[in-house]
Amino acid sequence: MAEDVVTDLTKPSSGSDTVPAEPGAVDRPLASPGVAAPLAAFSSATPDVPTRLEAKGVSLAYDDRVISEGLDLRIPAGSFTVIVGPNACGKSTALRALARMLKPKQGSVLLDGQVISSLPAKQVARTLGLLPQSSVVPDGITVRDLVGRGRFPHQGLLRQWSSKDESAVQHALAATGVSDLENRFVDELSGGQRQRVWLAMVLAQETELLLLDEPTTFLDITHQYEVLDLCAELRESGDRTLVAVLHDLNQAARYATHIIAMKQGQIVAQGPPAEVVTPELVEAVFDLKCVVVPDPATGTPMVVATGRGERSAAAKAHAAELTGR
Amino acid sequence: MHVVWAILAALSLIVAVISIGTGEYPISPSEVIRTLLGDGTQGTTFIVETLRMPRVICALLVGGALGASGAVFQTLTHNPLGSPDVIGFTWGAATGAVLQIAILGGGAFAVSGSAILGGLVTAFAVYGLSLGHGPTGSRLILIGIGISALLAAVTTFLLARVELGSAQAARIWLTGSLNGRGWEFAVPMLVALAILLPLLALLAKPLTMLELGDDAARALGVEVDKIRPALIVVAVGLCGCATAAVGPVPFVALAAPQLARRLTRATGPGLVAATLMGALLLAGSDLLAQRLLPTGGLPVGVMTGALGGAYLIWLLRNEWRKTS
Numbered sequence: 001m002a003e004d005v006v007t008d009l010t011k012p013s014s015g016s017d018t019v020p021a022e023p024g025a026v027d028r029p030l031a032s033p034g035v036a037a038p039l040a041a042f043s044s045a046t047p048d049v050p051t052r053l054e055a056k057g058v059s060l061a062y063d064d065r066v067i068s069e070g071l072d073l074r075i076p077a078g079s080f081t082v083i084v085g086p087n088a089c090g091k092s093t094a095l096r097a098l099a100r101m102l103k104p105k106q107g108s109v110l111l112d113g114q115v116i117s118s119l120p121a122k123q124v125a126r127t128l129g130l131l132p133q134s135s136v137v138p139d140g141i142t143v144r145d146l147v148g149r150g151r152f153p154h155q156g157l158l159r160q161w162s163s164k165d166e167s168a169v170q171h172a173l174a175a176t177g178v179s180d181l182e183n184r185f186v187d188e189l190s191g192g193q194r195q196r197v198w199l200a201m202v203l204a205q206e207t208e209l210l211l212l213d214e215p216t217t218f219l220d221i222t223h224q225y226e227v228l229d230l231c232a233e234l235r236e237s238g239d240r241t242l243v244a245v246l247h248d249l250n251q252a253a254r255y256a257t258h259i260i261a262m263k264q265g266q267i268v269a270q271g272p273p274a275e276v277v278t279p280e281l282v283e284a285v286f287d288l289k290c291v292v293v294p295d296p297a298t299g300t301p302m303v304v305a306t307g308r309g310e311r312s313a314a315a316k317a318h319a320a321e322l323t324g325r
Numbered sequence: 326m327h328v329v330w331a332i333l334a335a336l337s338l339i340v341a342v343i344s345i346g347t348g349e350y351p352i353s354p355s356e357v358i359r360t361l362l363g364d365g366t367q368g369t370t371f372i373v374e375t376l377r378m379p380r381v382i383c384a385l386l387v388g389g390a391l392g393a394s395g396a397v398f399q400t401l402t403h404n405p406l407g408s409p410d411v412i413g414f415t416w417g418a419a420t421g422a423v424l425q426i427a428i429l430g431g432g433a434f435a436v437s438g439s440a441i442l443g444g445l446v447t448a449f450a451v452y453g454l455s456l457g458h459g460p461t462g463s464r465l466i467l468i469g470i471g472i473s474a475l476l477a478a479v480t481t482f483l484l485a486r487v488e489l490g491s492a493q494a495a496r497i498w499l500t501g502s503l504n505g506r507g508w509e510f511a512v513p514m515l516v517a518l519a520i521l522l523p524l525l526a527l528l529a530k531p532l533t534m535l536e537l538g539d540d541a542a543r544a545l546g547v548e549v550d551k552i553r554p555a556l557i558v559v560a561v562g563l564c565g566c567a568t569a570a571v572g573p574v575p576f577v578a579l580a581a582p583q584l585a586r587r588l589t590r591a592t593g594p595g596l597v598a599a600t601l602m603g604a605l606l607l608a609g610s611d612l613l614a615q616r617l618l619p620t621g622g623l624p625v626g627v628m629t630g631a632l633g634g635a636y637l638i639w640l641l642r643n644e645w646r647k648t649s
Contacts, residue, residue, distance in 0.1 A: 096540075099544060100543070101540055101543055101544070121543075121546040121547065121548045122546035123546075124546065125544065125545050125546030126546075129544060130540070130541075130544035132538065132540035132541050132544060133540075134538060134540070135537050135538045135540065135541040136403055136536065136537055136538040136541075138536040138537065138592050138593070139586075139592065140586075140590065140592055141592040142592075145592055149533070149534060149537065149545070150545065152530070152534055152545045152546060152547070153545055153546040155530075157527070157530075202544075205545065
């Protein structure tokens, strides 16, 4: 499926480019939108950091529609890497390529140094898990049964359900906080519960690498933070490496240990949030005028859009007019 | 779940015994069983083993094949309407058979061969046309319905052009009937199932994973691009052989998996239950079709069409009431 066609519920309400910025709101010279050159300094490709998953010179396309060309992407081992970028920038496509959902036209994706497409499918599935953007809930399936399907790569043709499978499922249910929903039908659950159940299924797979394609889409704000907290815990509590595509820059800056910013199928900048999330980068990548302030809760960089200043002033005046009547 | 399997198998057996026992020369169930165990008189042995048993076995095997095939396609398309009779494979087989009967004039085996070939060609045409990225389920069904309409037109055209005698023969074949099905039909069907059902059993687990959608299945280590064509070949083989043996029997492939699922209340494709349910449905329908009118045998396709249509309407009414 084409990426980024899903109605975007998680993206912060960004400025429209018809509204000029308030003069003086941004005190630094702005890079002209779309030009990546001034940001080259941020694109330290960090070749020294060990990696378990990387894309080398991959060209990605759906049929004839080219998304990325000659893309190099490294996921630092043990990181919570978040890929950000505007709609249709190729971030989900890149993630899909890393998860072997999409075969590159050129170049290759390497898992632990080996070309991923040459490895047996089940063996890869024991190392690398993916939470896809769209999955189908089978009719009348219970939470337990769905989570149990995550054990498929660990089962052979004849080997049936084992105590190891059982304990993996119980762990996954507990980690995602859905143990007490175990016997409920998945189609009766709320969106937030359902997403946690899907996460539990991927956790039951017991992989060291975990790829999440927009895990917070369609969730309300409480559940978004729940899912992200869970991801952070998963990274901290083991040797897991997580990669997620997120829309909300502030969430990315808060939770990621490594951010990859993409635009038009290319990486514009990557590194720790504090280095990457700057007004220049946000303008270059998202065409959004903003200031970056420390997040009052965590101290991580927080993007505050300035582009709507005038419009909001007009809206205030209008509101005053209405209440005055 | 296993209880349901046992009940379905037992019911099929009972229907089989009753079917063998009824006819112009009635035989009591106990006598049928005694004959089956090799302890009958010369007369009952002839009637049971030569005349009636192959027909019943044909009904059970064909019904089972249709039920299994329907379960596979409904799972692959994520849609209860995605059964081989809806998505054109049955019509492909029918067109192949009518071509053979009406134009080429081959015998029974040539007709069967043409039916299987027609089904396979149609299946690959429908599958090929529905490829591309995006959800293949609904596209496969819609393209299948389009191809069905096309093939139905071709078949009607063929029937209108050829001379009356062969048109009549083709039309009888098109209704789907077990009349006159002897061992020469039952044995090939048995061989086909002995090959195809074990293959299907090997593919059952990956098929279950495909229920989650292509991405999720692939992420869990299912080689979707190999498994899906393999499943299509096996399932088309099943419904192609069934159609080749008795003509296009409507609704068994559509209804059997759905009925079975409601009984087992289990998730997954439910291949075993669907197979048993298909066997019971077709054998039961044939018994009814033979006995309902005092003047004698209706083609079984008329019966499954009527029963299946009524069932489908009931199902849709009920499901809608539940959700609305």
